[in-house]
Amino acid sequence: MKTSSKKFVYLTVFVIITSQLTLSSCFNMKSDTTMKISENFFGRIEEKEIKIFELENPKGSKVSITNFGAIVQSLYVRDREGNFEDIVLGFDSLEDYIQQTSYFGAIAGRYANRIAFAQFTLDGKTYQLSANDGNHHLHGGFKGFDKVIWDARPYLDTTGACLELHYISKDGEEGYPGTLDVYVTYCFTLDDELKIYYQATTDHPTILNLTHHSYFNLSGFTQRNILEHELIIHADSFTPVDSTLIPTGEIVPVKNTVFDFTSPRPIGSRIREVFNKKTGYDNNYVLNTTDSTVHPAAKAYDPESGRILEVFTDQPGLQFYSGNFLDGKIKGKNGKIYQQHDGFCLETQHFPDSPNHPEFPSTVLRPGQIFRSLTIYKFSTDR
Numbered sequence: 001m002k003t004s005s006k007k008f009v010y011l012t013v014f015v016i017i018t019s020q021l022t023l024s025s026c027f028n029m030k031s032d033t034t035m036k037i038s039e040n041f042f043g044r045i046e047e048k049e050i051k052i053f054e055l056e057n058p059k060g061s062k063v064s065i066t067n068f069g070a071i072v073q074s075l076y077v078r079d080r081e082g083n084f085e086d087i088v089l090g091f092d093s094l095e096d097y098i099q100q101t102s103y104f105g106a107i108a109g110r111y112a113n114r115i116a117f118a119q120f121t122l123d124g125k126t127y128q129l130s131a132n133d134g135n136h137h138l139h140g141g142f143k144g145f146d147k148v149i150w151d152a153r154p155y156l157d158t159t160g161a162c163l164e165l166h167y168i169s170k171d172g173e174e175g176y177p178g179t180l181d182v183y184v185t186y187c188f189t190l191d192d193e194l195k196i197y198y199q200a201t202t203d204h205p206t207i208l209n210l211t212h213h214s215y216f217n218l219s220g221f222t223q224r225n226i227l228e229h230e231l232i233i234h235a236d237s238f239t240p241v242d243s244t245l246i247p248t249g250e251i252v253p254v255k256n257t258v259f260d261f262t263s264p265r266p267i268g269s270r271i272r273e274v275f276n277k278k279t280g281y282d283n284n285y286v287l288n289t290t291d292s293t294v295h296p297a298a299k300a301y302d303p304e305s306g307r308i309l310e311v312f313t314d315q316p317g318l319q320f321y322s323g324n325f326l327d328g329k330i331k332g333k334n335g336k337i338y339q340q341h342d343g344f345c346l347e348t349q350h351f352p353d354s355p356n357h358p359e360f361p362s363t364v365l366r367p368g369q370i371f372r373s374l375t376i377y378k379f380s381t382d383r
């Protein structure tokens with residue numbers, strides 16, 4: 001793995017995944033919406049119980065989310081024949097999630113993606129963050145939001161089955177100023193949408209960029225890699241990066257480049273022409289929007305299974321990452337070995353390294369302001 005993250009050692013980790021296991025505490029709630037939530041024991045970190053919640057709709061689509069790292073552990077949606085299969089990469093055990101450095105299914109923060117040389121200046125003061133990606137800071141540092149324990153509150157409402165996750169990130173955590181109070185709420189709807197609501201406040205000026213880091217593979221159970229998936233990204237320009245994946249500061253049109261996904265084409269069609277740190281797409285796209293309402297950002301389609309994923313967001317950017325660093329060394333769910341391009345991420349976000357690029361949209365959050373944002377992943381089929 002490219003990230004040199006520290007290994008986290010916790011005293012006891014129980015590997016529990018199915019609802020049938022003895023240590024599980026399970027409840028079902030039904031309401032008029034006929035959505036269902038169940039809650040199970042997933043493991044233990046020191047004295048704390050880690051849980052896994054399953055949000056299920058009447059169609060039979062379901063998502064499992066743990067309060068460790070706010071991680072989406074599985075997501076079952078049907079293909080065109082009606083077969084429900086898991087379309088996200090991940091692990092069966094909590095221990096594997098504790099050890100991972102790929103951010104499978106997690107919420108990345110405080111600052112998703114990279115900050116050059118792990119430094120930024122705000123109101124005249126320079127802050128040093130932890131450098132967990134060579135000299136740079138990636139996805140919040142060694143112990144980012146993907147590695148912390150969130151307080152969880154499941155509930156049903158008119159939106160669907162929801163899981164509110166809450167975390168207080170203390171002043172100085174991973175080098176960031178200000179105590180940040182953050183909520184991430186996942187809601188799974190009757191229409192197979194996974195809605196992610198973000199909310200954060202601070203007691204001191206700080207910076208913030210939150211994203212969701214699921215690796216999708218619409219074939220189901222990672223039966224095929226994602227190179228045949230067709231992709232559209234609603235972006236006429238992107239932010240090129242240097243050899244260490246830090247934006248150069250330019251905003252460049254995608255037209256006549258391998259980065260152009262303005263009309264649908266297979267992810268693999270020109271992927272070998274992209275020379276990033278590791279071959280493949282790993283760039284921020286500047287979404288075609290003029291306001292901060294929720295708008296279409298991207299659409300992926302697997303012609304073989306018929307599954308479709310659409311992404312909507314109010315954020316200005318989208319990181320398209322084609323799983324370049326998956327290297328055949330990770331054993332995932334059901335013993336599946338993940339190879340390069342076995343999954344792709346569509347991460348709604350502010351632009352990487354914005355705190356060092358005043359020309360990019362601001363990521364500063366000040367006391368008294370409330371950061372609010374919504375991203376929707378919607379699943380369907382071609383018939």
Ligand code: BGC
Pocket residue numbers: 002101102103113245282283319321325345347
């Ligand atoms: C980044 C990649 C990074 C990956 C971590 C993505 O969001 O763009 O460069 O390797 O996360 O697994």
